[in-house]
Amino acid sequence: MREFPEWLRIPLADAVDVAMDWVLANLGGLFDWIGSVGLQVLIAVERVLIFVPWFVVVIVVGVAAWRLAGTWKFGVQMGLMLLAVGLLGYWAEAMTTLSVVIVSVAISIGIGIPTGILMAWYNPVKRFITPILDAMQTMPSFVYLIPALMLFGLGRVPATFATLIYAIPPVIRLTDVGIRGVPENTIEAAKAFGANRWNLLFDVQLPLARPSILVGVNQTTMMALAMVVIGSMIGNRGLGMEVLLSINRVDIGKGFEAGLAIVFLAIVIDRITNRFAAVNRETAAPASNDEGSVSQSA
Amino acid sequence: MTTGTTAGASRPSETDVAAGRAQPPGGDVAVRVENLWKVFGRNPEKILKSDLRNLPKTELLARTGNVVGLRNVSFEVKSGELFVLMGLSGSGKSTLIRTLIRLIDPTAGTLRVDGEDVLAMEHAELLNFRRNSISMVFQNYGLFPHYTVLQNAAYGLKLRGDDQKEREESARTALKTVGLAGWEDYYPSSLSGGMQQRVGLARALATDPDILLMDEPFSGLDPLIRRELQDEFIDLQDQLGKTIVFVTHDLHEALKLGDRIAIMRDGEIVQVAEPEEILSNPHDDYVRAFTQDASPASVFTATTVMDEPSLLLYRWQGPRVAHTELMHHKSDWAFMVDKKHRYLGICTEDIVGGLIRKNAKAIESDDLIRPEPVSPDVLIEDLYGLVSTESYPVPVVDGEERLLGVIRARKILEALHNPDDEEEDPDA
Numbered sequence: 001m002r003e004f005p006e007w008l009r010i011p012l013a014d015a016v017d018v019a020m021d022w023v024l025a026n027l028g029g030l031f032d033w034i035g036s037v038g039l040q041v042l043i044a045v046e047r048v049l050i051f052v053p054w055f056v057v058v059i060v061v062g063v064a065a066w067r068l069a070g071t072w073k074f075g076v077q078m079g080l081m082l083l084a085v086g087l088l089g090y091w092a093e094a095m096t097t098l099s100v101v102i103v104s105v106a107i108s109i110g111i112g113i114p115t116g117i118l119m120a121w122y123n124p125v126k127r128f129i130t131p132i133l134d135a136m137q138t139m140p141s142f143v144y145l146i147p148a149l150m151l152f153g154l155g156r157v158p159a160t161f162a163t164l165i166y167a168i169p170p171v172i173r174l175t176d177v178g179i180r181g182v183p184e185n186t187i188e189a190a191k192a193f194g195a196n197r198w199n200l201l202f203d204v205q206l207p208l209a210r211p212s213i214l215v216g217v218n219q220t221t222m223m224a225l226a227m228v229v230i231g232s233m234i235g236n237r238g239l240g241m242e243v244l245l246s247i248n249r250v251d252i253g254k255g256f257e258a259g260l261a262i263v264f265l266a267i268v269i270d271r272i273t274n275r276f277a278a279v280n281r282e283t284a285a286p287a288s289n290d291e292g293s294v295s296q297s298a
Numbered sequence: 299m300t301t302g303t304t305a306g307a308s309r310p311s312e313t314d315v316a317a318g319r320a321q322p323p324g325g326d327v328a329v330r331v332e333n334l335w336k337v338f339g340r341n342p343e344k345i346l347k348s349d350l351r352n353l354p355k356t357e358l359l360a361r362t363g364n365v366v367g368l369r370n371v372s373f374e375v376k377s378g379e380l381f382v383l384m385g386l387s388g389s390g391k392s393t394l395i396r397t398l399i400r401l402i403d404p405t406a407g408t409l410r411v412d413g414e415d416v417l418a419m420e421h422a423e424l425l426n427f428r429r430n431s432i433s434m435v436f437q438n439y440g441l442f443p444h445y446t447v448l449q450n451a452a453y454g455l456k457l458r459g460d461d462q463k464e465r466e467e468s469a470r471t472a473l474k475t476v477g478l479a480g481w482e483d484y485y486p487s488s489l490s491g492g493m494q495q496r497v498g499l500a501r502a503l504a505t506d507p508d509i510l511l512m513d514e515p516f517s518g519l520d521p522l523i524r525r526e527l528q529d530e531f532i533d534l535q536d537q538l539g540k541t542i543v544f545v546t547h548d549l550h551e552a553l554k555l556g557d558r559i560a561i562m563r564d565g566e567i568v569q570v571a572e573p574e575e576i577l578s579n580p581h582d583d584y585v586r587a588f589t590q591d592a593s594p595a596s597v598f599t600a601t602t603v604m605d606e607p608s609l610l611l612y613r614w615q616g617p618r619v620a621h622t623e624l625m626h627h628k629s630d631w632a633f634m635v636d637k638k639h640r641y642l643g644i645c646t647e648d649i650v651g652g653l654i655r656k657n658a659k660a661i662e663s664d665d666l667i668r669p670e671p672v673s674p675d676v677l678i679e680d681l682y683g684l685v686s687t688e689s690y691p692v693p694v695v696d697g698e699e700r701l702l703g704v705i706r707a708r709k710i711l712e713a714l715h716n717p718d719d720e721e722e723d724p725d726a
Contacts, residue, residue: 189440192399192511193454193501194429196421203453207444 020147035152038103042156046099054091058082061268068275078271081264090239090261097238097265100156100231101224104163108220112168113213116175117201126176133169141166141230149234159231167223174216178209214277221273225266239265327410328509328541329375329398334407336393336565339364342405355564367393368404369565380535380542382552384588385562391545394562395513398543399432400424412508429458433502437514439494441486447473447497448482454505465504472504473497475534492523499531503538512544516551521710525682528554549588550679553577561585600681600694601674603710604703607633607691611645616660617653620645633693633701634666641693641701643668671695674702678710 023031049057058079066075085094119126144165148158182205190204206213232240239262246255337345345351345364358364368390375381383391396402398409400416409416411432419427433454441450448466451473455465473479476496486494495515502510516524516531528551535542546552552559553573560570561584569581580586609627611620613636624632624647631646643666653661671693672681684692691704 185436185438185440186442188401189434189436190442190453191401192428192434192436192440193505194425194427194457196425199457203456204442 020150024150031151035157038152038157038160039155042099042103042160045102046096049095049099050092054086058086061272065272065275068272068279074271074275078268081268084264085261088257088261088264090242090258093238093242093258094261094265096156097225097228097240097262100160100163100228100236100238101221101269104160104167104224105217105221107160107164108168108171108224109217112171112216112220113175116172116213116216117179117205119172119176120179120205129172133172136165137169141227142233145230145234154235156231156236158234159227159236162234163224163227163231166227167220170219170223171213171216174212174219175209178212178216179205181212182208210280211277214273214280218270218273218277221269222266225262225269228262326377327374328377328379328412329381329543330408330410331374331398332372332408334368334371334394334397334409335405336367336390336397336402337364337405338367346405366565367402368397368407371407371565371567373560373567373570375541375543377541378539379557380544380555382556382559383543383545383562384547384549384552384559386547388564389562390565391547391562392513393565395434395511395543395545398509398511399428399434425457429454430505431507432509432511433505433507434511434513435495435498435502435515437517439486439491439498439518441494441497441501443486446483446485447478447489450486450497451500451504453501458505468506469500469504472500475503476500477530490523491519492527495519495527508541510540510542512542514545514547517546517548522682522707524551531555561588600672600676600678600692600705603678603681603705604674604694605691605706605709607701607704609633610635610701611661613637613642613661617650617658620661621647621650621654624650631690633704634661635701638698639701640699641671641695642666644690669693671699671701672705673697681705681710 061082062075062079064075065078066072069075085091115129119129141162145158145162148162152158152161186204186208187200190200195203228236228238228240229243230240232238232244239258242258243255243262246252246258335346335351336342337351339345340363342364345358345362345366350358350362350364351366351369353361355366358366371390371394373381383394385391393402397404398411398416400419404417407417411427414427416424416427442453445453448469452465452469455468460468470479470482473482476499478493478496478500481489481493486497489497495518498515516527519527532555544555546555553576556573558570558572559576561568561576561581563584569576569585571579571581576585577589580589609623609629609632611623611632611634613634615623620632624630631644634642634645636642642663645661645666649661649665649667653665667690669690669692670684672684672695674694674696681692691706693704694702696702
């Protein structure tokens with residue numbers, strides 16, 4: 001009697017399997033098509049990254065960082081960090097990894113921001129989506145590797161799909177938070193002057209939510225990068241695959257090298273996107289003290 | 299508004315107020331509100347149809363959770379009239395002004411603006427109405443922090459679809475009208491509260507609306523700035539002659555600006571009358587209490603804001619002693635008194651220097667600068683003019699001309715301190 005009765009058990013696993021079978025049988029063609037388009041996009045991005053000479057990438061990143069931060073030190077740091085990835089011998093792998101990150105973040109933004117806007121506009125949508133986001137973030141990521149594998153086969157497409165699911169919640173949540181955080185009196189003023197919903201969105205809500213949205217993009221990017229190793233389990237090449245191989249071969253030295261390369265790549269991406277968000281925070285609402293410091297330095 | 303017209307110069311004289319304004323200018327009805335109700339909460343229509351609507355506010359809230367925001371409100375605003383809605387917070391005045399532009403939809407009643415039924419408007423018509431016929435100024439300015447002053451002022455025009463050149467021109471003109479020429483490219487956050495509200499006003503004027511709604515536009519500002527803006531606003535209204543609905547909780551502001559005043563309580567209009575009549579013939583005890591409710595400025599006297607002078611010079615001290623004293627206290631000037639502590643005037647470094655050069659042995663009363671002293675029981679509101687024009691503190695003297703203390707402009711602001719808003723001069 002103390003044990004949980006068997007007859008009360010819900011056969012959820014069977015239901016999921018049945019649903020998955022149905023999807024594969026009926027929508028297989030659709031997923032094949034998505035898969036092949038996705039693969040071409042991924043390959044194109046990777047080709048561009050590999051085609052560009054390594055020193056150009058290092059210099060471009062360094063200069064971009066310098067322009068963003070306004071200090072050349074930051075630019076040099078970021079350039080050196082990226083250079084270190086090459087010095088460790090993982091340049092090509094890093095570019096492959098980067099292509100998956102770029103594509104999955106781009107799709108995350110494309111889906112995530114509109115979803116976040118809908119959540120902010122309609123409370124029922126928020127109530128419906130919030131638990132889904134919770135599940136996406138807490139479900140062990142290995143679990144959705146299996147359906148990804150079944151839908152798209154092996155390779156970087158299912159890895160991108162899994163990365164997308166894992167990484168998209170922050171950009172959705174922070175878009176919602178940012179838009180909801182726009183002061184009511186600003187909204188009211190825009191309405192009083194005859195703003196319709198789209199005026200309100202593009203003139204007021206998105207610009208004022210931008211700092212928050214960019215923090216979301218930063219977090220999404222970092223989470224995408226964190227999926228690199230896991231994605232390699234379903235055949236995603238790149239830095240993650242190197243780590244995975246080292247684990248299989250118990251090659252401590254190699255594993256450490258590849259791991260370090262991921263860390264450097266992560267730091268570069270994080271610092272630069274973070275800085276970008278910070279710059280936007282300042283321009284979104286220039287503080288009065290900025291004015292003072294400008295006139296002082298002038 | 300920059301024209302620098304002295305306060306009240308172009309105002310109608312007192313006789314105008316008494317005689318002429320009994321009939322508000324124009325005469326056409328611009329805004330007509332009839333039997334307007336607003337019930338907040340669930341099932342507002344149901345509340346409205348039942349007898350529940352006649353329950354007192356607190357009882358209704360306890361029984362159904364509903365709040366009556368507006369209770370059978372009717373009034374008319376004539377074209378060109380400045381109509382003031384006055385009441386304490388929670389009296390429904392902010393709700394009422396928002397229903398006029400349908401930022402809040404009333405539960406029942408009719409609302410006509412220039413003959414048009416505003417409540418019957420479809421969404422597109424409503425947007426059109428807001429873009430062309432009416433605009434609003436908000437208590438918290440409601441400016442867009444990511445837009446420059448110019449872009450803020452041009453926002454209504456942008457929504458209306460005016461092309462860029464046209465709307466920038468109109469916005470510049472509006473900014474000039476409110477005295478902000480030269481500030482076009484700044485962001486609102488670098489402006490003081492008073493200037494931000496000028497931007498708010500420019501934004502409202504830029505679309506050249508027939509009707510202007512102003513929701514406590516000057517309440518967040520400190521007293522000196524508020525008075526200045528009120529005065530400029532009066533001048534402006536004399537030129538523009540807009541129909542204005544103006545919300546305030548400040549009786550003095552209402553009396554100063556309003557052609558007619560509607561006093562609200564618990565969502566009802568208690569009395570609508572001209573300022574004179576509100577004072578002379580209050581409808582009930584509530585209105586009477588209101589008119590007796592005086593602002594700190596009309597209660598506090600000079601004594602409450604008076605300070606000890608930080609340095610006093612004495613008549614018998616010669617120029618050299620005075621010079622040393624001033625140097626020692628790192629001051630450019632000081633009040634001077636005689637043996638009986640009677641106020642003589644202000645002695646400055648320049649005066650002392652001049653006397654030393656002339657090798658004078660004593661300082662005479664005639665050498666001194668002599669700002670007019672005030673008595674200790676003068677009201678603070680009567681001091682505004684003095685402290686804002688004088689660069690020296692105002693001396694306070696008793697019946698025998700003895701110096702009791704000095705009043706600094708700062709101190710007056712502190713006494714009437716408004717915690718919401720600290721005025722800062724961006725020029726400083």
